[in-house]
Amino acid sequence: MSVKILVAGSPATAPEYSLSGLFTKIATLHKKVNFNLCIVLGDLFPAIDATQPDPTSAAEQQLDDLLSGKINISVPTYFGIGNHSLPKKLQEKVDRSNGEVCENLFFWGRKSIMTTSEGVRIVAFGGKWDGGLIGGGTKDGDEGTEPSSSLGFYSEADIKGGFGAHTKPVDILITSEFPEGIDAGSRIPITEEVKDAMEGRQRKVLAELATRLRPRYHFTTGGLGFWEREPYMNPAENNKEPTPTRFLAIASQNNPSKAKALYAFNFNPAEPPAHPASFTPIPYISSARGKKRPNPDSSTSFRWSTDDNQQHSHRNKHRKNEPRPPPGPDSCFFCLSYPRLEKHLITSIGTEAYVTTAKGPLPLPSDTLPFPAHVLIIPLSHTPLLSLITPEDSCKSTQQELRSYKSAIEKMLKEKYNHNAITFEVGRARGVHAHWQLVPLPSSITPEQIYECFQKEVRTDDLGSIQEVEETEENMYEEGYNGDFFRWWVGGQEGKRWEVRLEEGKYFDLQFGRRVCAELLGVKGRTHWKDCAQSYDDEVKDAEGFKEAFKEYDFSL
Structure with a gap:
């Protein structure tokens, strides 16, 4: 036990x-x-x-x-x-x-x-x-x-x-x-x-x-x-x-x-x-x-x-089949102290969080968006859940900074490239290091289409019901219940989030968020990041492209 x-x-x-x-x-x-x-x-x-x-x-x-x-x-x-x-x-x-x-x-x-x-x-x-x-x-x-x-x-x-x-x-x-x-x-x-x-x-x-x-x-x-x-x-x-x-x-x-x-x-x-x-x-x-x-x-x-x-x-x-404890900061891919951290992917470092381009990005560059812009927003604290960060003030300031990064990136995508974004999080008490993934979508994809696609995949995986949460100051920084979850935000839908509460012991596909975004983008063959591997030079090119475009919106500079 x-x-x-x-x-x-x-x-x-x-x-x-x-x-x-x-x-x-x-x-x-x-x-x-x-x-x-x-x-x-x-x-x-x-x-x-x-x-x-x-x-x-x-x-x-x-x-x-x-x-x-x-x-x-x-x-x-x-x-x-x-x-x-x-x-x-x-x-x-x-x-x-x-x-x-x-x-x-x-x-x-x-x-x-x-x-x-x-x-x-x-x-x-x-x-x-x-x-x-x-x-x-x-x-x-x-x-x-x-x-x-x-x-x-x-x-x-x-x-x-x-x-x-x-x-x-x-x-x-x-x-x-x-x-x-x-x-x-x-x-x-x-x-x-x-x-x-x-x-x-x-x-x-x-x-x-x-x-x-x-x-x-x-x-x-x-x-x-x-x-x-x-x-x-x-x-x-x-x-x-x-x-x-x-x-x-x-x-x-x-x-x-x-x-x-x-x-x-x-x-x-x-x-x-x-x-x-x-x-x-x-x-x-x-x-x-x-x-x-x-x-x-x-x-x-x-x-x-x-x-x-x-x-x-x-x-x-x-x-072989014995459970292993999650890695500590020294062996966590998302911790800045990790000896083999791929620093060339990092595009911004704030006080409580940092932004990195995704390994194996889902979207492909296009005429309207010249780099994938698929990013991860990661807290500096090594924690499986954001709500476990202590003390309470640090927990709140960390989540505020993640939201500030999300809003700034959404604003850049909207103003420069006429794109919207989905941000999603898998929250698991037995996870390794909490993080948000932000995936850009053309503005032509409506919020209704996004919801219908999530609903279809939730039914396919028999995950139960989708909860729509009106975010308030009281519930913005708390989980609200004791359990694992998948949640997402849609750019332009301020004050709202959607979430699915995951049943304990039931299988959950960790690629679920990418799966939905791949369906919306029409790139189903790119569901897993390993299928989208890039060369080192391409990774550097995309990270530098995002960093340059984000510069005027980056509050950490």
């Missing part, structure tokens, strides 16, 4: 602290995705001085609201220690209730090894590094009056005490600081905000821990920034196959740069992790056993990708 998990950055370091705001965001996403559990990284509350309480502070007021049940928590949520100890009131509560703060909110202490009811195994270590800390949980010379479960520090002895967790597979590793060397070998740029968060917070003992545990996912707090490293491959050893680890630093809530502060993902803990399309060797200089970092070309460490023997073939055959 696939488990859906949401990881949230700390609300404690936000310029404006709002615990209720965080849980409202989580509840909104939970309605759409139905998460099994949520993890909050770092500190849930900013530091509160128990000796000088301030009842007027936002933190103390919201702590009282939380403890009195005024803040609703919709999904089972776990948190630990970040940079400091728990507030006194909260510590007293978890001591009395064995870690349960209120309904659906659980404190797992400064360190924890747990398995959820869904079978997800989580190892968590919180606090700040302190070399003078004794293994028992007190600082050298201190009285040790704070319970070790809430102490805001950790020692080498604490971490090494977790090495034994490697006897069973670890799905998620949570640390409050960075493993030393995690950026080694990475090609993905680190923002200045994350560099600030890493400064003085990289620990060799955490690198040893990650090397021992070989987690599927390793999360830490990214301060005011977000960074997702390429997956790295843990080498084969002690009868263990090579397995990938994905490392992510999640930004704090309400950060000024609007970096990603909520990260949703899913996997089946009963299945071995799938190998990503691209990866790096393990970045840490040495493992807990003192071995050197493996050579990326080593046939021993990476034999699954180079060995053609019978054992390899049998293993691949066994896994």
Whole structure:
């Protein structure tokens, strides 16, 4: 069974602290995705001085609201220690209730090894590094009056005490600081905000821990920034196959740069992790056993990708039909960080989205439109659904920019070439990277003809009914229901969209939108983009033609 998990950055370091705001965001996403559990990284509350309480502070007021049940928590949520100890009131509560703060909110202490009811195994270590800390949980010379479960520090002895967790597979590793060397070998740029968060917070003992545990996912707090490293491959050893680890630093809530502060993902803990399309060797200089970092070309460490023997073939055959998770930004064709991104197709880059000419465009150049003008409008955020972009302000601004691009391209086509356009989107929670496709049509094709053609193909594929939606400020940026969909807009029909709600588990042809447009254009043989492949020179020519024509309408310039 696939488990859906949401990881949230700390609300404690936000310029404006709002615990209720965080849980409202989580509840909104939970309605759409139905998460099994949520993890909050770092500190849930900013530091509160128990000796000088301030009842007027936002933190103390919201702590009282939380403890009195005024803040609703919709999904089972776990948190630990970040940079400091728990507030006194909260510590007293978890001591009395064995870690349960209120309904659906659980404190797992400064360190924890747990398995959820869904079978997800989580190892968590919180606090700040302190070399003078004794293994028992007190600082050298201190009285040790704070319970070790809430102490805001950790020692080498604490971490090494977790090495034994490697006897069973670890799905998620949570640390409050960075493993030393995690950026080694990475090609993905680190923002200045994350560099600030890493400064003085990289620990060799955490690198040893990650090397021992070989987690599927390793999360830490990214301060005011977000960074997702390429997956790295843990080498084969002690009868263990090579397995990938994905490392992510999640930004704090309400950060000024609007970096990603909520990260949703899913996997089946009963299945071995799938190998990503691209990866790096393990970045840490040495493992807990003192071995050197493996050579990326080593046939021993990476034999699954180079060995053609019978054992390899049998293993691949066994896994052939197993579901694989969607690719991350490092292996997504639509992410600007993708190493093999075909940059010659890009025609405009905005603040939240970019435009690229389509690979294998549907229309053919004509006397009235000298280039195909079939384009993709793609959000910069790596997300299967636009509505999952966080925070809410970023979600809205991203969709606004996609609409601005759509309107600008429609205006160019109308004014310069007497063409209209259809824009369509396939929305799937299990998709890879949301995007819109815009296909130009001669203005002689009427809206009525367009609707009739869509209706015919919907009936052919038995997709149910077409919903006509009057767009308002309230529904323009929300899906309105929990499920997959196909939707489209027609140039000149402002304030309207049409959509088909896709039945779960039922086959849907991903070329459906192209199929309808091909029917309208009379080019049925060009339904699939692979049937319309162009030479590199033709791709460059068409992209440059579109870019030049769009220049005076391009608001990003």
